[in-house]
Amino acid sequence: MIYKRSSALFVEAQTVIPGGVNSPVRAFKSVGGDPIFVKEAKGAYLYDEDGRTLIDYINSWGPMILGHAYQPVVDAVVSKAQKGTSFGMPTEIETDIARLAIEMVPGIDKIRFVNSGTEACMSAIRLARGFTNREKIIKFSGCYHGHSDSFLIQAGSGAVTFGTPNSPGVTEGTAKDTLLADYNNLDQIEALFNANPNEIAAIIVEPVAGNMGCIPPKNGFLEGLRSLCDQHNTLLIFDEVMTGFRLAKGGVQELKNVKADIVTFGKVIGGGLPVGAFAARDEIMNHLAPLGPVYQAGTLSGNPLAMAAGLAMLTEINTDKDLFKRLEEKTAYLHKGIELALNRHGVVHTINRVGSMISVHFAEEEVVDFKTAALGDNDTFKKFFHGLLAEGIYIAPSAYETWFITDALTYEDLDTTINAVQKVASTL
Structure with a gap:
């Protein structure tokens, strides 16, 4: 999928910023393509420069535990x-x-x-x-x-x-x-x-x-x-x-x-x-x-x-006495849904989760350290990343990053995400 405004902004950025980004992982080197430029965010959603709404699973790499613009x-x-x-x-x-x-x-x-x-x-x-x-x-x-x-x-x-x-x-x-x-x-x-x-x-x-x-x-x-x-x-x-x-x-x-x-x-x-x-x-x-x-x-x-x-x-x-309980329950719900979707289509994977942190590794064996994490299939991850992006789901553009769950996510958002994984899994 072509993101015209984001791509144009990336070309412009590269003339004055090394690699067009101020932190290397943002450059999409691991997944290919041009990075998405965000215009604003609210709650669980990002609004990019091409007018799309994305459900956000990086949350500024963690801090937006209660949602954007709280x-x-x-x-x-x-x-x-x-x-x-x-x-x-x-x-x-x-x-x-x-x-x-x-x-x-x-x-x-x-x-x-x-x-x-x-x-x-x-x-x-x-x-x-x-x-x-x-x-x-x-x-x-x-x-x-x-x-x-x-x-x-x-x-x-x-x-x-x-x-x-x-x-x-x-x-x-x-x-x-x-x-x-x-x-x-x-x-x-x-x-x-x-x-x-x-x-x-x-x-x-x-x-x-x-x-x-x-x-x-x-x-x-x-x-x-x-x-x-x-x-x-x-x-x-x-x-x-x-x-x-x-x-x-x-x-x-x-x-x-x-x-x-x-x-x-x-x-x-x-x-x-x-x-x-x-x-x-x-x-x-x-x-x-x-x-x-x-x-x-x-x-x-x-x-x-x-x-x-x-x-x-x-x-x-x-x-907020119930915050961590809600986050745990939402993350567990997402875990179960992703697992069922990937299993349904025979996609080799393992999922790690602690509290409101979760990641999908396209590896057969248990991921317990860097060596086992590196055994994951990066080509599958690339397809997974871009497939989810096309469906309006934004995860980290790297297989070596965790997802972060925000309390602003609704169960409807989680179901939308699980349905997107189901659709993408059928293509992997």
């Missing part, structure tokens, strides 16, 4: 913008949202706001190294923690989609301090500790992976990481940029009852505006400047627009 968030931002957009000085609202976040998330005493998930994870690693006086970190193949140099070693998501999982520009000196393991593999972690005694500052992990498709932790995996970190005086960092405030009020720490030493946030905490945060207990956070020697700063950190949006969003999440 009125309390919009009202908070508009009201705050009328009083100034940035001061580079402390404001009371920063304390208000910090207090609420600490109340909602277990095991944290202080939180610092930054401007993106990348910045949050980068700062968390620096803090862990400063606190432990160690240099090495462990990350997992396929987990994406932003585009900081330390993380672009076997990164998932956009890095894999774009074809450069080990980015030029990352020095050998940086790479040597990043140790790799397979997700859900505790034996490899134990071996890395044995090979690098008293050298590992932290393990950083997506406690539910979302950047190689949705991949849940196996039973005992997170508990095993916690135990190994305790044994080796290493910090455990949960990257909850995707999962924080989405899978539960307290994120995966609450969901799985496993405590991290440092937690990073983004997405939902800003209500859709650029924001990130990292948090820990006092003992760790007090190492940050101006209290301690670990430096981290940002002129726009805690800016009033992001704080107003985030406070409105977290307040809604904190007071």
